[in-house]
Amino acid sequence: MSRSILHMLSPLKHMSPFDVNMAVDAGFDAVVPYTGVTIEDVRSLVQDAIFSRSPNDGKRTSIFIAGKNGGLALDMLDAARKAFVPPFMLNVFADPAGSFTTGAAMVAAVRKVLRHKHGTSLAGKKVAVYGGTGVVAYCAAVLVALDGGHPVLVGHDGDRRVHDISQGMKERFSVDVGHADGSNTQAREAAARGVDVILSAGPAGMNILSSTELDAVGNLLVAADVNAVPPAGLEGVGVMAGGDPFGTGKALGIGALAIGNIKYKTEFGLFRQLLATEKPITLDFRDAYKLAVEIAG
Structure with missing residues (x-):
């Protein structure tokens, strides 16, 4: 050989x-x-x-x-x-900066918690995606949309750039992704109001939503945070959380290390697919998601 x-x-x-x-x-x-x-x-x-x-x-x-x-x-x-x-x-x-496999792992972890602990799926769910101009948020939003959810990209510098990004997603993947301003505390809180799922993919060491703001969301089911550097992106969601309750409602948290474990196995697994294939293949974050879902269980 x-x-x-x-x-x-x-x-x-x-x-x-x-x-x-x-x-x-x-x-x-x-x-x-x-x-x-x-x-x-x-x-x-x-x-x-x-x-x-x-x-x-x-x-x-x-x-x-x-x-x-x-x-x-x-x-x-x-x-x-x-x-x-x-x-x-x-x-x-x-897999630029490992972001494709991270975004895939994040959505796969949310999918698992929704199914196993809330008895539901991403289909029809309103999903706010913070860190909306980044690659992890990009992948996550497209994957949520492909799974039947209704993602909204929240931009730290307003809604103009995330609007353009969402238009690019529609052109490339034929998915509908919303956009919202997240340039200040009030805007970030407004973007979260009434959603079912929150995905936090903002910069390391930056708090995006406080525990009080998360409690005010309403019927929040799952909140996932890829930030492992204190302070947490989502206050109250521990880095090791794997579907653990937090706050005053029924929300369950997924932390950075739980997501990272799936991400690591996913990237490694995709490299192994390259080695095992019997014909040339092409892999992007959609392929990463398929594997991440299997790994998450």
């Missing part, structure tokens, strides 16, 4: 050591990082990779797309696929 090779592309100055470690631990024979990569570079890099091996070795040749920009990562993934010259193809996996 030919050796497994992973080419890791990032538009940033450095490749993430986290992703390199994950790939090596997953079992790739060779892991090669490329930094400062532009979308214009992708075609030539992919074609160098596919034409240097036989078509049968495409399944043993993989491209990983890193960085910190979700839209750019998806565009680079599309550029990689367009560079194929069948039967010369390879595997492509996008």
